[in-house]
Amino acid sequence: MIDLTLIPKVAYDEMNAVHAEEVELLNNIENLLENSAPPEQINVAVDLLLDHTREHFANEERLMQEINFPAFRMHKHEHDRVLTEFQYVILDWRNKKDNSILEEYLTSDIPAWLHQHISSMDTVTAQFIAMSKKDI
Template identity: 30%
Template sequence: MKELKLIKKENHLLNYEVMDNLHMEFIDIYNSVDINSNESIKSKAMALLVHSKNHFMKEEKLMDSAKYPRVREHKNEHNKLIAELEFFIDKSVSVFGMNILKSFYLEKLPYWFHYHLLNMDSDLTGHLKTSKLTQHKKKLEVN
């Protein structure tokens, strides 16, 4: 039987409060599943879907406001995860579909989360921090 490999919070901090808070919420939901309960897996997958839609909306507002240059690629990654979550949740009405959702939950979600944060979100936070610093410097120059 597969086991839940917990996502460790301390390995997923970007030192950007808004995004760190959103990521901690994702981790809390993900880690709270009872992997031996199909009902729990489906419930947590649905909770992650709701969370992710809100999470991505907030993150995408940050991207737009900071004129993030890789916004299209980043949003595409968000849209892909939402579509996959919806697909696997919808298919979970059959035994086979439930097994696929369980595999997706155990294998793909933590992998996606880790690499999305490492590649996409870390790049975004770097841009946000630089953008904020540039705006602060411009304000100082005006005064």
Template identity: 30%
Template sequence: MTKNISWTDDYAIGIDEIDQQHKFLFKLINDTLRSDLKEQLQISLLQLYKYTREHFTAEESLMKEICYPQYKQHRELHNQLITELNKKSKEALNDPTKRDKLDNFLVSWLIVHIIGEDIHIGEFFKR
């Protein structure tokens, strides 16, 4: 089964810099979903991890800059996502039967976090 997530403008939070980064995250996640060989998966996950860190840092700076009221809680969610990403990555690399769990996490994380949480930064920014 080929898993794939595609960007639509419904996912845009209305801050161009962040939307571009989210688009790139979609790409990196799709690369990861398509990585079948262990070595390939390892490389994709490393790229995803690095870019996610960069993206979270950028998002956190922006939240600080605009005095976003839920900054602390949002930063905490980012930390949890990084921890979860590391955990699920390790598990899937060590045990291929855990691969589905990783893939499901990657897909739901993006949708749930961007749509559920990042969208509020956009709403606050527009006010």
């Protein structure tokens, strides 16, 4: 399980709230996997996480565009890369019906990526957003 207190905080509260929601969704899936939930239940939880992630990234990208964030393309590229990777993992899991595929990705790869991404790209982005919002 991801300990929310260990997730870095950024200078824009809206982003922190979205990150907390994402951690909750990830922890829910981990709980389902640990308790051998039926594939249908895991599938619903995975779809919720995927939808949330798409919305999370789209909102963040909209904010970056509104303030003309200089590193928009680089940040968006990283979002696109992770979404594509996540979709491939889901497809692989659905085809092979092997929970270890999903478990490895969502309990190891994504938490590590999330921490790194928030610590770097999101921290800089949030500072820029916070400064820009003060000027409005």
